[in-house]
Amino acid sequence: MATETLNPVGAPTPRNTTLGKVRTHPTQNEGLIFEKSSPGKRAVRLAPLDVPEVEAEALLGDAFRVDAAPLPEVSEIEIIRHFTRLSTWNYAIDLGMYPLGSCTMKYNPRVNEFVARLEGIAEAHPYQPESLTQGSLEVVRELEQCLIEITGMDAITLQPAAGAHGEFTGILLVRAYHESRGNARRKVIVPDSAHGTNPATAAICGYEVQNLKSNSLGMVDVAELERIVDEDTAALMLTNPSTIGVFESEIHKIADVLHAKGALLYMDGANMNALVGKARPGDFGVDVMHLNLHKTFSTPHGGGGPGSGPVACKAILEPFLPTPVLARRGDGLLGWNFDRPQTVGRVRAFYGNYGMFVRALAYILANGPDGLRQTTEDAVLNANYIRASLEDLYELPYKTASMHEVVFSDKRQAARGVKTGDIAKRIIDYGFHPFTVSFPMIVSGALMIEPTESESKEELDLFIEAMRAIAQEVDETPERVKNAPHSTRVSRLDEATAARKPVLRWRPVTE
Amino acid sequence: MACPAHLRYTQEHEWIALEGKIGTVGITDYAQSTLGDIVFVDLPKVGDPVTANQTFGSVESVKAVSDLYSPVSGTVTEINAELATTPDKVNEDAYAAWMIKVELADQAQYDGLLSAADYEAFIAEETGK
Numbered sequence: 289m290a291t292e293t294l295n296p297v298g299a300p301t302p303r304n305t306t307l308g309k310v311r312t313h314p315t316q317n318e319g320l321i322f323e324k325s326s327p328g329k330r331a332v333r334l335a336p337l338d339v340p341e342v343e344a345e346a347l348l349g350d351a352f353r354v355d356a357a358p359l360p361e362v363s364e365i366e367i368i369r370h371f372t373r374l375s376t377w378n379y380a381i382d383l384g385m386y387p388l389g390s391c392t393m394k395y396n397p398r399v400n401e402f403v404a405r406l407e408g409i410a411e412a413h414p415y416q417p418e419s420l421t422q423g424s425l426e427v428v429r430e431l432e433q434c435l436i437e438i439t440g441m442d443a444i445t446l447q448p449a450a451g452a453h454g455e456f457t458g459i460l461l462v463r464a465y466h467e468s469r470g471n472a473r474r475k476v477i478v479p480d481s482a483h484g485t486n487p488a489t490a491a492i493c494g495y496e497v498q499n500l501k502s503n504s505l506g507m508v509d510v511a512e513l514e515r516i517v518d519e520d521t522a523a524l525m526l527t528n529p530s531t532i533g534v535f536e537s538e539i540h541k542i543a544d545v546l547h548a549k550g551a552l553l554y555m556d557g558a559n560m561n562a563l564v565g566k567a568r569p570g571d572f573g574v575d576v577m578h579l580n581l582h583k584t585f586s587t588p589h590g591g592g593g594p595g596s597g598p599v600a601c602k603a604i605l606e607p608f609l610p611t612p613v614l615a616r617r618g619d620g621l622l623g624w625n626f627d628r629p630q631t632v633g634r635v636r637a638f639y640g641n642y643g644m645f646v647r648a649l650a651y652i653l654a655n656g657p658d659g660l661r662q663t664t665e666d667a668v669l670n671a672n673y674i675r676a677s678l679e680d681l682y683e684l685p686y687k688t689a690s691m692h693e694v695v696f697s698d699k700r701q702a703a704r705g706v707k708t709g710d711i712a713k714r715i716i717d718y719g720f721h722p723f724t725v726s727f728p729m730i731v732s733g734a735l736m737i738e739p740t741e742s743e744s745k746e747e748l749d750l751f752i753e754a755m756r757a758i759a760q761e762v763d764e765t766p767e768r769v770k771n772a773p774h775s776t777r778v779s780r781l782d783e784a785t786a787a788r789k790p791v792l793r794w795r796p797v798t799e
Numbered sequence: 800m801a802c803p804a805h806l807r808y809t810q811e812h813e814w815i816a817l818e819g820k821i822g823t824v825g826i827t828d829y830a831q832s833t834l835g836d837i838v839f840v841d842l843p844k845v846g847d848p849v850t851a852n853q854t855f856g857s858v859e860s861v862k863a864v865s866d867l868y869s870p871v872s873g874t875v876t877e878i879n880a881e882l883a884t885t886p887d888k889v890n891e892d893a894y895a896a897w898m899i900k901v902e903l904a905d906q907a908q909y910d911g912l913l914s915a916a917d918y919e920a921f922i923a924e925e926t927g928k
Contacts, residue, residue, distance in 0.1 A: 484864075709862075726862050732833075732926075783861040784836035788886065 318373045322794050325360035331367055358796065377777065379721050385747050389693045389724035389736025390483070390531060392561045392583035393590075399654050400586060400647035409646055414638040418623045425622035428614055428639065431649040435579060438652075438660070439557075440570025441600035445609045446645060447636040451558060454578025454597030455489040455525070457610060460632040461576055461601060462523045462552050463493055464608035468630065473522035473551075479508055481532060481728045483556060486525040495522055502730055506532045506686040510541050517549050527556040528569070531728035531736075532686050533671065533693035535562070543573025552576065552605075560584040561740065562668060562692035565661030576601040585648035596644035610635045666741035667692040670748060674737055677752040681759040685731050692740075698733035706762045706769050708733045713780065714761070714772035718754035802827065803894055807909060808918035811852075811868040814894065817909050822871055822901045826858065828893040829922050834860035837889045840882040842898055847875045849901055851908050856898065858889070871908040873901040 345352045362370070379386070386393035404410065412424045432444050448454040459476065466472045476490035479500045487497040498516060503509040507530065517524075524546055528536045536542065543553045555569050555577035561584045563569070569577050581596035582589040589595070601609070611631045612624035624639070655663060668691050675684070675694040682696035698708040712722035712735070724736035739748060761769050773779060806814040812830035816823045831837065839859040849855040849869040856867040877900040882888060888896040903909060913921065 729863070784838060784887075787836075787838035787859075787861060 318370065318377075320794050321360045321362060321367070321370050322358075322796075324362050324366055324370065327361060329361040329363050329366075331362065331364040381742070384719055384721070385739065385743055385751055386721040387723045387737045387739050387751065388721060389533075389695070389738040390558060390727065391589065391724065392558075392580070392692075392738060392740055393721070394561070394583070394586055394740040395742035396586055396588050396647070397651060397654065400650045403650040404643055404646045412642070414642075418621065422622060424642070425614060427649055428642070428645055429616075429622055431645045431652070432614065434649065434652045435598055435600060438564055438568070439560075439574075439577060439579070439600045440568025441574075441577070442570070442603040443606040443609060444598055444600040445613065445635075445640075446596070446598045447610050447634070447640040448578065448597040448599055449636055449641055450582070450593075450595035451556075451578060451580045451597045452485040452489065453595075453635065454580075454599050455485055455554075455556065456492065457597075457599045457632070457635050458554055458576045458578055458601070459489050459493040459495070459523065459525075460635075461599070461605045461608045462554065463495075464630065464632050465552070465605055466522055468608075474520040476522050476554075477513070477516065477524045479526065479530070481506065481530050481730045482525060482527060483531065483558060486527075486556060490525065500524075502530075505688050506530060506534050506730065507536055507688070508538070508542055510538050510545065513542060514545050517545055517551055519549060521546070521549060521551040523552040523554045523575075525554045525556060527559055529559045529562045529691040529693075531559075532688075532695045532731065533559075533562075533690045533736075533738075534686065534688045535691055539572045547573070558583060559692060562664060564664050565657060566664050570600075570602065576605055581644050581648040586651040587644040587647040594641045594644065596641045596648070598640075608632050612639075663741045664692075667739075670739040670741060670743055671737070673745075673748055674739055674752060677748075678755055681756060682735065693736060693738035695728065695731055696735040696737070697731050698735060701759070701762045702733055704762055704766050706766050708735050710769050710772065711735065711755075711758055711762075714758050714769045715754060716773040717775045718750075718757070720751055720754060802915040802918055804915045806894070806915065807870065807912035808915065808921075809852075809868060809870045809912060810921060811866075813868060813870050815870045815909065815912065816897075817903070820903050820906075821876060822873070822903050822909065823897045824855075824870060824899050824901060825897040826867065826889065826893055827918070831889050831893040834858065834862060834865060836861050837886045840886045840889065840898065842878045842882070843875050845875050845878060849873060849875060849899070858886075867898065869901065870912055871901060871903050872905060873903045876900045876902050 381393055381395055408423060409427070412421060418425065428446060432446065436442070436444055445457065448457045463472050474496055475498045476495040477498045477500050478486045478490060479502055481502050490497045500513060500516065501509065508526065513524070524542065526536065526542065528539055530536060546553050552575040553573055555574040557577045557579045560579055564584060576599065578597045578599045579585070581587045581598065582593060587596060607628070607630040609628070609631060611628045611634055612626045613628065614622055615625040617623050652660065671690050671692050671694050675690050678696065683699040685697045686695065698706070698711065701707070701711060708725040712725045715722055725734065727734055727736055758769060771779070802808065806816050808814050808827065812827045814825055814827050837858055837860045840856070842856045843849065849872065851870065851872045852868055854866040855869045857864050858867055879897050879899070882896065882898065
């Protein structure tokens, strides 16, 4: 049994074979739905028309379309089979560990889904009058208050639809704040370990991005920060714990350096899973931050989304929050307040991704304060267990204590010509989703592993065993790693050609 | 990989060749090999100003998008438009696939750049080899 786990795959299969490992359906080659189309097929039959017929052409005028759109025509079972087959190609947290660092791919508890499907919640509509949606509004209110308490901030908007959207909203608040004081300021400082979205956010909000190099511990160099912060600095965008999974222990000093010059501290909350119930950004000097409900608060992440990126802030930024904000009126009922003269405006249709608010609140209430604290402790424990179990085989570029994720480098493996991306492809053959590769940029050949609190010791041990087996393969049969994966439908794709000559849409075959 | 001795280099892995007042700028062979297959090169327009140590464009590989830093300040006099359709030329020969030509504002900036030997020593230190 042990040897079988160590060598799940025998001889490598030739590259570019379209028929790979046979799984639930013997035909793994699923065509496009357009290719299944044949004229006249229908999935539904409409009831006879019971209203007076109108002439579309007369009503639509120039907008009337003469040629029919070439949409696929298929029957219901063909649609079901098509998408069900495609779904079997997916890897999901429900199939196994998904240790994608920085992404916090944690389990989405079924209780979240149960609550989100309750009729009164699932059937609510944003156009219902407020008097009929008090329950839905209470859900929003309750979540706002929970998140304010968890972050230690004063106010919040739930509108942004994802993390980068939250960053954008947060920096708009920063800009509006500085403008209200007569000077929008010119630059935003971003450490070199940051998520790529941070500099992109600053730039799209009209700021010049100033790069801040990390020190030898992978943390912010406070002396260097002190040197570059001036009256032109609008904010520092900081991820804490940083992208190498290290807590910025001098965060309060960093905040003081910024505040002394009138600049603000933005915190990217991507790594909040290491802090919930333990430390509050509002207490260590953060002025504005976003949360990722689809990371920290267990709502679906990626294809299962949509995401949700609430922005919490201190009272000084509250006047600028997007409209509308939820407020309790004189009669005790909740309602949306649009009368906000200093607002940055609306950033999202309606009130954000409400279905995610329900799930996140279910998660928070199901765990309670002690449960959330335990979650944080387990996430940190799991990452450190992996670190301790692999650091004899994989190089650890920063020895500072890890929080919820651990970053190795491929230095030892690269000496044999095997890179982080090769190891990531090989871990697929062992049944795991790859970890994050080549990020953060301050680590050459990074392997960024975040197990989250969801995984049991048994699952972590399987992953560790797989990683140790791969390290052995790198020494003994490096080609097996360099040509991986061997067990998937297709092996390595030609990424360079795909990027240089992308085929972006299906076109009908012309005779 | 030997770095051509007649070029000067930056710690951000650009090279520059100087002829009269015109500097020709590209990225080093070490940079292209680290980036992997390059799929897109984003360059400024002719006439745009560039500033030493500030970004003038970006290069996208299958791995990442990286900023290009100008070794010198000046004005762009020419760009290598060929790279728009054949970015792979940078992978083929990084020292032939130049990116921009710049009319230098200050010759002293060129003199302050790394020599081939300095740059090779810098790479050795960075990679720990």
